[in-house]
Amino acid sequence: MPNNASPQADEVELRPLSARSVVLSLLLGLHPPELPVKDLVRGVEPFGIAGSTLRAALSRMTAAGDLRRADTVYGLSDRLLERQRRQDDAVHPETRPWTGDWEMVVVTATGRSAAERAELRTGLTRLRLAELREGVWLRPANLRRTLPDSLGEVAQCYTARPGGPARELAAGLWPLDAWAGTGRALLAHVAGARGPSDRFTGFAAVVRHLLADPVLPPELLPADWPGERLRAAYADYRRELARDARVSGLRA
Numbered sequence: 148m149p150n151n152a153s154p155q156a157d158e159v160e161l162r163p164l165s166a167r168s169v170v171l172s173l174l175l176g177l178h179p180p181e182l183p184v185k186d187l188v189r190g191v192e193p194f195g196i197a198g199s200t201l202r203a204a205l206s207r208m209t210a211a212g213d214l215r216r217a218d219t220v221y222g223l224s225d226r227l228l229e230r231q232r233r234q235d236d237a238v239h240p241e242t243r244p245w246t247g248d249w250e251m252v253v254v255t256a257t258g259r260s261a262a263e264r265a266e267l268r269t270g271l272t273r274l275r276l277a278e279l280r281e282g283v284w285l286r287p288a289n290l291r292r293t294l295p296d297s298l299g300e301v302a303q304c305y306t307a308r309p310g311g312p313a314r315e316l317a318a319g320l321w322p323l324d325a326w327a328g329t330g331r332a333l334l335a336h337v338a339g340a341r342g343p344s345d346r347f348t349g350f351a352a353v354v355r356h357l358l359a360d361p362v363l364p365p366e367l368l369p370a371d372w373p374g375e376r377l378r379a380a381y382a383d384y385r386r387e388l389a390r391d392a393r394v395s396g397l398r399a
Contacts, residue, residue: 159329159332159333159336159349159352160352160355161348161349161351161352162348162351162352163348164194164344164347164348165204166191166196166200166201166203166204167204167207167208167213168351169190169191169194169196169347170187170191170201170204170205170208170214170221171213171223171227172347172350172351172388173187173190173191173388174214174221174222174223174227175223175227175230175231175234176385176386176388176389177389179222180222180223180227180228180231181220181221181222181223182220182221182222183219183220183221184201184202184205184219184220184221185219187201187205187221188201190388193343194343194344194347195344205221209221212224212226213226213227214227233273233358234354234358237354237357237358237360238354238357238378238381238382238385239378239382240290240360240362241290241291241292242289242290242291242362242364243289243290243291244289245287245288245289245364245366246288247308247313248287248288248306248307248308249285249286249287249288249306249307249308249309250276250285250286250287250288250294250304250305250306250307251283251284251285251304251305251306251307252271252276252283252284252285252294252298252302252303252304252305253282253283253284253302253303253304253305254267254282254283254284254301254302255282255301255302255303256300256301256302259301267301270295270298271284274286274292274294275290275360275361275362277320277321277361278320279320285307285316285320286320286361286363287313287317287363287364287367288306289362289363289364290362313366313367314366314367317361317363317367317368320361321361321363323361323363323368323369323372324369326356326359326360326361327369327371327372327373329356330356330372330373330374330376330377331371331373333349333352333353333356333373333377334373334376334377334380336349336352337349337350337353337380337384346384350380350381350384353377353380353381354381356377357374357377357378357381360374360377362374
């Protein structure tokens, strides 16, 4: 039974700080996701990013389709608005009481290119499904969501009830112990982080980790699952970033 890849337990993956990553994090945490350039300048100052560096990054991001610009206000492009929706869902997933049913998606389309198959796998993973065997994807039916209509063009969808123990099935589909270990390491890292840059890179890793959370029913999770603690810590940090960005605008 395949077990989807994940970072090793207790491994914290931190990525280098850049003007682009800071701008995106600021905007992804805002609703609506837009700020005047003067507020962005103030927002990136604590990270040691100069105004000239920021303006160059804004120009590149606009040309690349990451941002849209209206006069002096920059906002997320439509493509990145979808990323914001996924991020919001990772922080605040909508669940329902689990009755024991599982979602099952069986891929039926044939003759697709490697790129099309990879795109489908990415889409199914974003739906928090896991692959039991080639072309058969599962998850507990505890999410308040409907599968996209386009999925019907390449797959058939069912409601199923496994014959074996559900906890064993979940543990085989997702690397739960490794995910939990990394989550606890991230919580320790952000709690001990000092300075804006260290906190930023730590919470960026938290977001990436939450995007990989299968959001399983509590009865299928190992003890001391850190998912809710990670969500609470990141939600607090995002409110802090949004508050600081808006306060700086009010002071202008």
